[in-house]
Amino acid sequence: MFELCLLCPEDRVEILSDALDALDALSVSVEDADAQTPAEQALFGEPGMPAPKDGWQRSRMVALFAEESLAKEARDLLAAQDFFDACQVLGIRKVEDQDWVRLTQSQFAPVDITPDFWIVPTWHEPPAQARQIIRLDPGLAFGTGTHPTTRMCLRWIASHDLQGQRVLDYGCGSGILAIGAAKYGASRIDAVDIDEAAVTSTQLNAQANAVSLNAGLPELAQGTYQTVLANILATPLKVLAPLLCAHVQAGGHLVLAGILERQAQELQQAYAPWIALDVADAEDGWILMTATKAP
Numbered sequence: 001m002f003e004l005c006l007l008c009p010e011d012r013v014e015i016l017s018d019a020l021d022a023l024d025a026l027s028v029s030v031e032d033a034d035a036q037t038p039a040e041q042a043l044f045g046e047p048g049m050p051a052p053k054d055g056w057q058r059s060r061m062v063a064l065f066a067e068e069s070l071a072k073e074a075r076d077l078l079a080a081q082d083f084f085d086a087c088q089v090l091g092i093r094k095v096e097d098q099d100w101v102r103l104t105q106s107q108f109a110p111v112d113i114t115p116d117f118w119i120v121p122t123w124h125e126p127p128a129q130a131r132q133i134i135r136l137d138p139g140l141a142f143g144t145g146t147h148p149t150t151r152m153c154l155r156w157i158a159s160h161d162l163q164g165q166r167v168l169d170y171g172c173g174s175g176i177l178a179i180g181a182a183k184y185g186a187s188r189i190d191a192v193d194i195d196e197a198a199v200t201s202t203q204l205n206a207q208a209n210a211v212s213l214n215a216g217l218p219e220l221a222q223g224t225y226q227t228v229l230a231n232i233l234a235t236p237l238k239v240l241a242p243l244l245c246a247h248v249q250a251g252g253h254l255v256l257a258g259i260l261e262r263q264a265q266e267l268q269q270a271y272a273p274w275i276a277l278d279v280a281d282a283e284d285g286w287i288l289m290t291a292t293k294a295p
Contacts, residue, residue: 013030109124116131135209166186169181172191190222228255260287
């Protein structure tokens, strides 16, 4: 494997990415060329949403090629293009062979939700203090337990009595919240998502954790539930307000995540006609909002 490294201004990132893709690059990554310097720029975005900008003021692009000849050909072809003006070739280097599976696995260690509740990848042994675990490996669907929104939802689940409850996980992703609810006593669980890959991921993860749940597209959710969980993002949560509230039975709980601290008031206003939301937890700029539906 060989890396072709380029330096380019922000307005050339997209066209260079497209060109590298057409030149058979195996992958293209973009990073701040001024990272770790006083000129570093922070680009913040929400998970699942488009990046706020294509690149940084000075972006370093790294394209991976299977052979050195392909990297050199791409370098020469790009340098001859008008759009390469103001761009610069930093060099080509060989990437040493590695055990990529082992390297990827090393980046995912067990995650503590509470002192005795852990998310544990299948290649790790559970920590000695773990009394409750969810076995989960990184996959295509969102929800590995590392993001603050997922952790806060799981903390809420671990601190509430769900014994025998009917629970809805709306926007289930990997199914981690539905599995957590099952581990803490819920007996009738519907996990739904608009993404069929997420539904499949939830089914496989439920099997791996020996829990029973129903996973499907949103129409699977029918009637009311004692607990409704939704870890999505603020904008879809606002759109879904009447639907989610209708699924909460009288006296039941609504648990919402994927919300930034600055978005608390707009979520409260969106849900006010049906239920009164409060901030129940906060971590790294994200909040958990919960409510109990009036009897």
